[in-house]
Amino acid sequence: MKGVVIAGTSSSVGKTVATLAVLRGLQTAGYAVQPAKGGPDFIDPSHHEAIAGKPSRTLDPWLQDRDGMLHNYHRGTGDICVIEGMMGLYDGTKASTALIADQLNLPVILVIDASAGMESVAATALGFQRYAEHANRDITVAGIIAQRAHGGRHEAGIRDALPDDIAYIGRIGPDTALEIPDRHLGLHLGSENPVPTDAIDNAAETIDIDSIAEIAATAPITPISKSSKEHTQRTNTSIAVASDQAFCFRYPATIEKIKDQAEIIPISPIASDPLPDCDGIYLPGGYPERFGAELQASDTLAEISDRAADGIPVYGECGGLMALAESLTTADNETYSMAGVLPATVTMHDRYQALDHIEVTAAVDGPTATTGTTYRGHEFHYSSADTASDATFGFSMDRGTGIDGTHDGLLEYNSVGTYAHLHPETGAFDRFLSYCTQ
Incomplete structure (x- = not known):
């Protein structure tokens, strides 16, 4: 091409x-x-x-x-x-x-x-x-x-x-x-x-x-100089993927990665879709702050909370982190209850809180990484998260802001919420899919 x-x-x-x-x-x-x-x-x-x-x-x-x-x-x-x-x-x-x-x-x-x-x-x-x-x-x-x-x-x-x-x-x-x-x-x-x-x-x-x-x-075609990082072995795993106006930031390669290995079941939390039987849940980024009332009333978020407590792996990415928190306060100072999976309260601001390419290292084993794994990603968010004093973080920040300036990847049960947008070429989604089959 x-x-x-x-x-x-x-x-x-x-x-x-x-x-x-x-x-x-x-x-x-x-x-x-x-x-x-x-x-x-x-x-x-x-x-x-x-x-x-x-x-x-x-x-x-x-x-x-x-x-x-x-x-x-x-x-x-x-x-x-x-x-x-x-x-x-x-x-x-x-x-x-x-x-x-x-x-x-x-x-x-x-x-x-x-x-x-x-x-x-x-x-x-x-x-x-x-x-x-x-x-x-x-x-x-x-x-x-x-x-x-x-x-x-x-x-x-x-x-x-x-x-x-x-x-x-x-x-x-x-x-x-x-x-x-x-x-x-x-x-x-x-x-x-x-x-x-x-x-x-x-x-x-x-x-x-x-x-x-x-x-x-006039451009010569540059060949691929490595074997693919993809694991293409198909499993019987099914992943519920939030897909609506509140959760709309996801890379096409991420969806391809999940489809290569598992069945994708699209869900709309703002439409309060029933949560299907599944082995894992992925909440990508987007604009949850625009749909605070709908998410507060969402049966989907309530079910995600119950499933997370039962140990189903949940991956919340930026907007997904916000939805997994206890509450979300908009820039207009309206506060809405969220899923309550993660020990954090989220607040929107008029100015962005972080914008840059980042690098993180896994501090513990978790749904998206094993201890010592380093990932490169990106963060861009207008919200901040105030976490509980005993919160557990999955990542230390080698470059970037994360949740508190030095950490990212808030962990609870088998769930993770992170401000980092990671591309599937990092291997993070291979780890998550493998985690969902355990």
Whole structure:
């Protein structure tokens, strides 16, 4: 599968809209596309899926290591993989779009805000191209997309100023229909506020899709250099997976991992679904704070509490941790009772409490790790958890904030609640699935 990276000069430059336009344009031209997202984000991929009709792959060399990232890339299907980068091209302390493009050996299309520039847009592109050598990144800035650019003299001035080895791929004109509303944790999800298809179609019309396909075709396919970490032996295990607007942050590879080994039974705690017979329960991240009343009244959470007390393994990830706590207090100072599995009370704040790539080491054996295991992950949360004085933690923080600055992975019964988002390439979900079969 060939590929191309859609990078930006900075955050909020319009990478997501440009990526959607490229995906749509390639589809219209008859190509089978595979969307992907550089970095640990859950929200941008939801917009990719709304356009492409298939899950967007997560590509992050910190979460997955290089070989794990290659493995995840090659699990995609299609003619061309379109990868939306993270932040600006070179930004990121532990992972960056430039590093992803380098390790995957893929060309870069740079998105530049051209709303107030012409020749300076070309100067910016040239600077980003030449900076690669200084940054020790073996990447090619092959072309640009001029975001928020008009046609006529504006477009011509940008195109004519570019050096010969940086292609003018096209422009995306100013259009309020292309604006995606945001909230804490990022943009609205694609399932909630998808960008209108006709607006994306209009944007794609001013992009040279043939040039995108030609640039993608120049990239050699980087092979997988390791044996897969996956354990594909099928078991009779069944895992209840929370899947609704409150629990919607999960990597496609996580679902694939569970499906490889067990049966998935989707449940909706906000709809108060009956909890089925199962061997384990997975509560991914999301927005439980938006559904406090529904979760407080949820028979599902009440049943999860009972099952957890009986010893069923439960894995709560960020939003899942919040739902497993004793209570959740929103930023509006409304307090709701939660499942009460974990000895903690959770409070939402107006400002994020942690945002970074992290590294943790298991302090004890638990549902997701054995003692001494080190995992890399990501955390991004607006809530804080106040834990009981005798609380047991599964992880010590080597990098990041976790629950109390030095620990994460709150343990009770056979349940764990953590702020860490872990990718299945770490092995955490293999451990959890194995734990569920004991």
